[in-house]
Amino acid sequence: MSKAKPKTTKKSKLKKKSTKFVSSDLLSYYREMLLIRRFEEKAGQMYGMGLIAGFCHLYIGQEAVVVGMQACIGDGDQVITGYRDHGHMLVLGMEARGVMAELTGRIGGYSRGKGGSMHMFSTEKNFYGGHGIVGAQVSLGTGLAFANSYRQNDRVSLAYFGDGASNQGQVYESFNMAKLWDLPVIYVIENNQYAMGTAIERSSSETQLHKRGASFGIPGVEVDGMDVLAVREAGEMAVKHARAGNGPIILEMKTYRYRGHSMSDPAKYRSREEVNEVRSNSDPIEHVKGLLLANDFADEAALKAIDKEIREVVNDAADFAKDSPEPPVSDLLTDVLA
């Protein structure tokens, strides 16, 4: 069971230093994490009602990772990830309505209903997907960084992938080129400790994934991915590193997903107790809530008000996603070619 603990005992140095925060930051992280949590809970519910079909990978438990990283990037920086992508889109400012309507396969979705949970994009928000092939986003994200380097601007790209993807060959092909050409890419490994149903110890000869760049000369840092402030601090360092032209860097976020790999996952590979332990002791939202209350940045009533507001956003998105029509038949053969 100890393997499941997202490093509550072995905190990184970054975590220890992460004490600087202001109330407005903390409140917005709380709000963003809660939006993802409530959105995903609603998606899970709608899946159960048959409104969402196919694959649907929920981000519950991992919220601190994208919220902390989002705080470190700016306009024009690019984000790409795999199939567990709802949280990434919401923190980038993509509309909850559009994301949910894509989940229901409706015209109001970001891909007009043609992509689904794993395939959404927003050129406006610099979100490049949403990719269903494990590891593909690492090469693609390296290509986004290549484009920044080619254009000689100071943008960086964030390529998110999981502990499972980190065993794909193309990850290392990308690492090699990224360092060879010092491309401004930040590899964010969301190590939630299970590649679908396979625990990291059963799939990885080296389980400390931040060391995986060592033979390419890429620095790597282990980060408590359940602590949004630790994530932010590591993220700021990494973005600065990449933006300054020092090439790629790896951040291994030790995190945990509470739900199954996908909706149809019975999760027999881990115990209910293991999940509950992380939930009770390391929940990223409870952590921030505790800080807000302890520092008198907010009281229970204020937090309840935020909660209510988020629920309204999510319910509105769900209603929109239910009411939005299916794509017209005339869409069947559009957008195959330009």
Place this chain on the structure above:
Amino acid sequence: MAVEILMPALSPTMEEGTLSKWLVKEGDTIVSGDILAEIETDKATMEIESVDEGVLSKILVAGGTDNVKVNQVIAILLEDGDDENAEPVKEAIVSQETVPENNIVEEEAENIESMTPVAIEIDVPAGTKMVPTTIRDALRDAMAEEMRRDDDVFLMGEEVAQYEGAYKVSREMLDEFGARRVIDTPITEHGFAGLGVGAAFAGLKPIIEFMTFNFAMQAIDHIINSAAKTRYMSGGQMSCPIVFRGPNGAASRVGAQHSQDYAPWYGHVPGLIVLAPYDAADAKGLLKAAIRDPNPVVFLEHELMYGEVSDVPEMDDWLVPIGKALVRREGTDATITAHSRMVGFSLQAAEILAKEGISVEVIDLRTIRPLDEETILASVRKTNRLVTVEESWGRMGVGAEVAAMVTEGAFDYLDAPPKRVHQVEAPLAYAANLEALAMPSPERIAQAVRDVCYV
């Protein structure tokens, strides 16, 4: 006994080369392993070493000579006790990369050269100068022109920069455009194909060269799942303006893993454009069109045709439209469809058949996807008979698709079932006789036409 040193074949496709420089002189004593000369082939400059020992008695081809045919005597070596007037023994020089030549394929390659390209249907203004150009240079010119025109276009692949391309297609491009835009990659097809697609998502226009399309199988996930599908999956938001190009098809005597025509593989996929030019004008005009196209394009060149010469119109902007087949030879008795090198074979078959009184129309598909159905159907409605030709396997092949399309679209016009000519259903053999037996030949194509004409 005197030994004749012959011009060696240093690659499977080499027919002639430049003897750049002798590194020994007449009268020198040579021991086995000595470097004798530098030879420039169609792909690279290589040093050749001696296998025999003795005294170099005569240099017959001076350093700096171009177009020295393979197997031409370039020097005479006298072994101990030789009389200078003794009858020499032929001895090819061996280099580290010497590959046995393949007489059968070379013979066929020569036949291709005798083909007469037919006028292109696009308007070339009267008086336009036609410049005999190799396909290799036509491709290079296309890339260079587009790179001069648009800074977003860049070339990336294995050996494209300093080495100037494994087949010398990117000759002088590094010098002109610099290392920012002509980029040598590690041997990492999956990775750099994905990197290229990511760069295209970000708005650049990459040209990704595969050293051969056989290696692109390592990258096919990005070509199909990332490049071809993303526009659709994003509801039209995302664009992927990228060209994947490189040699395709069976080379000569390189074995099964390096010999395959991928036209039907990529031709199967919605979201891709697939091009396979036959002559230099199309190679240039179609590649320029491909680079400007907003869609992902798979551009299939032929390893054995880089050195083929044909006319390219000298124009500021020579573009050939995507999606248009070309009638290379008009005829009335049967239609042959083919692409790439098989167009040449089909034209030869048409010559053979003309002598027998059979008039054949030869259609160069040029674009595999989207297929120019109109041109093919119009031809079959006229000739009433169809033979398809391709290097790939027949099952689920380009010919199968053309035959199905014609059967659906012109069934009432057919006077015979369509016939497919293609590689036999086996991996390509190395042995010269089996390799030749496996592939289409002009005679085999001619026989298929006789069959559909019932003669």
